[in-house]
Amino acid sequence: MTQVDILILSNGPGEVTTWVHPVVRALRQKFGxxxxxxxxxxxxxxxxxxxxKEAAIxxxxxxxxxxxxxxxxxxFLLWGKTFDNWDWRSSGVVVFLGGDQIFPVVIGKKLGYRTVVYAEWSARWHKWIDRFGVMKPKVAAVVSQxxxxxxxxxxxxxxxxxxxxDSNSPSAITPSLKTELIGLLPGSKAAKLAQGxxxxxxxxxxxxxxxxxTKFVIPVAPTLDLQTLASFADPQRNSIAExxxxxxxxxxLPQDSRDKASLKTATGLTVELCQExxxxHLLSQCCICLTTVGANTAELGALAVPMIVLLPTQQLDAMRSWDGLPGLLANLPGVGTAFANTINWVFLTFVRRKGxxxxxxxxxxxxxxxEIMGEVQPPAIGEMVLDFLAHPEKLDDIGAKLRNTRGESGAAQKIAQIVGEEIREIRK
Incomplete structure (x- = not known):
């Protein structure tokens, strides 16, 4: 059997947790x-x-x-050498799971490996990439025959x-048996946490x-430590709280292993912090969640958990959580603030209308x-939550619609299958 290297290319926290994790699991299931x-x-x-913290994750x-x-x-991109001077086997497959689609083209050529790209919305470099796994048929529909x-x-x-x-798990309880648990997902980056x-x-x-x-829980992002999270709940360290x-x-912090960490507010409310x-399994027990935009909404949607998506705009400069070039510009030293305000103004003026x-x-x-965007205030959102809790049929309706939007499943296994086909090509 030919020895093979599989190189995964990825980038952000969402991709590492929601794309890389299931794919590497599926690859091991297939190849041992x-x-x-x-x-x-x-x-x-x-x-x-x-x-x-993406590398550690x-x-x-x-x-x-x-x-x-x-x-x-x-x-590595320019010279083909890693910091630790990794060795590479003569045969391999580059799997793209985030970043710029030109990266697998360059790296695949340098290593002499086959290339597989996962494409959500658009696929590029058709001539030089060996295989594409696409999210929906419309991505492939625009490709030359x-x-x-x-x-x-x-x-x-x-x-x-x-x-x-696992639907048979004790945690995967039916809606009628759910406790009144509300999930709070304020984000994982400082730009979102400051407001969230x-x-x-x-x-x-x-x-x-x-x-x-009602009970409340925050599933703590794996990229976030408890002390950092808590700092955003301290008005002395986060002026936006006012x-x-x-x-x-x-x-x-817990006194023994049986307890969990929590945040205790000035009113005496205790919000559990879950680091699992x-x-x-925890999210599946929530009757509703409050969340920012991002990968959280995809995970909650996949679990069919109702949610209210919050996009507060009181501090435009604090909203630097943009992908690609806009995000890089908004975070430039010195001039980043001006870019952040301009980008957010454009977003609020034009993109907001589309929703x-x-x-x-x-x-x-x-x-x-x-999706609630604007100068969001707690009482208004609180009343929305109370209305949902008082009318559970509304939550059931959202959950049913979320289940209907899941689309085709088993993407990780299908990507592993494509990688297997490319490895067979190598061995011919």
């Missing part, structure tokens, strides 16, 4: 755990949304053998969250004051889950 035969490496490229996956962080990417044989519809990798949840943490906690306080039986009328919260990752920013709404091309 013998690293002498199949070795899996991950190389990260720069991303404006990166936290700096990727390395924590038992299916992965080695990881190189984004800070060393450009020397000359390259049509390279395309396979695999479905949406974001939906692997739903696939990984005090806003979500202030809403929780408002709801709990009128409906004391805008939402939030008085602050203290971090309560992924937190799919559909949450992934489930994009999939369905209609607003299934509410």
């Amino acid at each position: 755990d013998d690293r002498n035969q199949v070795r899996i490496s991950v190389v990260l490229s720069p991303c404006s949304n990166a936290s700096g 990727a390395l924590s996956y038992p299916e992965v053998d080695r990881v190189q962080g984004a800070e060393y990417f450009w020397q 000359k390259y049509a044989h390279k395309f396979t519809v695999v479905g949406d990798l974001m939906l692997e969250a739903g696939e990984s949840l 943490v005090p806003l979500c906690l202030a809403i929780a306080e408002y709801v709990h004051a009128k409906r004391p039986q 805008i939402f009328g939030f008085s602050g919260a203290d971090l309560i 990752n992924p937190a799919y 559909l920013l949450a992934w489930p709404n994009i999939w369905a091309q209609e607003e299934i889950v509410p």
Whole structure:
């Protein structure tokens, strides 16, 4: 059997957790755990949304053998050498799971490897990429017939969250048995956390004051430590908290292994902090979640968990969480603030009119889950939450619509199948 290297190219926290994880798991299921035969490496490229912990997260996956962080990417792209001077086997496949689609073209040529690209919305470099796994048929529909044989519809990798949840698990309880648990997902990057943490906690306080039986939990992003999260709940360290009328919260660390960390607000509300990752079983028990835009909305949609998507705009300069060139410009030293304000103004003026920013709404091309953008205040959102809790049939309707938008499943397994086909090509 020919020894093979599989090189995964990825970038941001969303891609590493929702794309890389299910794909490397599917690859090991297909090829086995013998690293002498199949070795899996991950190389990260720069991303404006990166936290700096993506390499550690990727390395924590038992299916992965080695990881190189984004800070060393450009020397690898230009010269084909990693920081630790990795050896490469003579045969291999480059699998693109985030970044710029030109990267697998260049790296594949340098290493002499076959190339497989996962494409959500558009596929490029058809002539030089060997295979494409695309999210939906329309991605392949615009491709020249000359390259049509390279395309396979695999479905949406974001939906692997739903696939990984065992419906027979004790945690996967039916809606009628759900406790009144509300999930708070304020984000993982400082740009979102600065507004998201005090806003979500202030809403929780408002709801709990009128409906004391409600419980709240924050699934902590794997890129975030508890002390950093708690700093955004401290008005002395996060002045934006005052805008939402939030008085602050203290971090309560567990006294023994049976307890969990929590945030205790000035009103006495305790919000549990869950560090399990992924937190799919926990999220599946939530009757509703409050979340920012991003990969969170895809995971909640895949789990059919109703949500309210919050896009507060009180601090435009704080909203630097943009992908691609806009994000890089908005985070430039010195001039980044001007770019951030300009980009956000354009977004609010033009993109806002179109709506559909949450992934489930994009999939369905209609607003299934509410998207609340503007100068959001806790009482208004709190009343929305209270209305949903008082009318569970509305939540059931959203959940049913979310289940209908899941689309084709099993994307990770289909990508692994494509990689297997490319390896067979190598061995011919």
